[in-house]
Amino acid sequence: MLYIEGFYLIKTASGQDVEILAVPKGHVDYQPKIKYRIDKTNAFDPTIIIQRDPYHSDQIKCDAFIDADEYDALLAILQNGDKYYIEFNVPGGTFQLPFTINKLPERSNDGRFDKTKVSFSLDCIYVEHTYIDFELIQGYGNGWGECWGF
Secondary structure, eight states, rough: OOEEOOOOOOOTTSOOOEEEEEEEEEEEEEEEEEEEEEEOOOOOTTTTTEEEEEEEEEEHHHHHEEOOOHHHHHHHHHHHHHHHEEEEEEEEEEEEEEEEEEOOOOOOGOOOOOSEEEEEEEEESSOOOOOOOGGTTTSSOOOOOOOOOO
């Protein structure tokens, strides 16, 4: 379990620019877990476990301390995207993980709140850890206009 302060949510959608939302007043509870596509016991010796094709199935629980306007921005970035990433800093560098939304944040008091904690959970399932190449994304990259997008 890794507990981190502050994170970024990144949304990519085909034909659109990348959207990034910074949540400096938030916490990430990162729980990595490795699973196997093939996970069974040997038919002749049950003490032998056969495991093949590993993949990561991580759980991320996020808490964001935001107001009503920031809640709308948070909800907008968590909807209508092709790929989602969460990025946070760890002592060894920066983690950038793909995720799917497990539970959307709930709004309390019909939007009439001041700086309240909003919680949501994310699932990260991936085989190989890859980062976003911002040089290939439309609107980013060099100044010569050779950004081909997705």
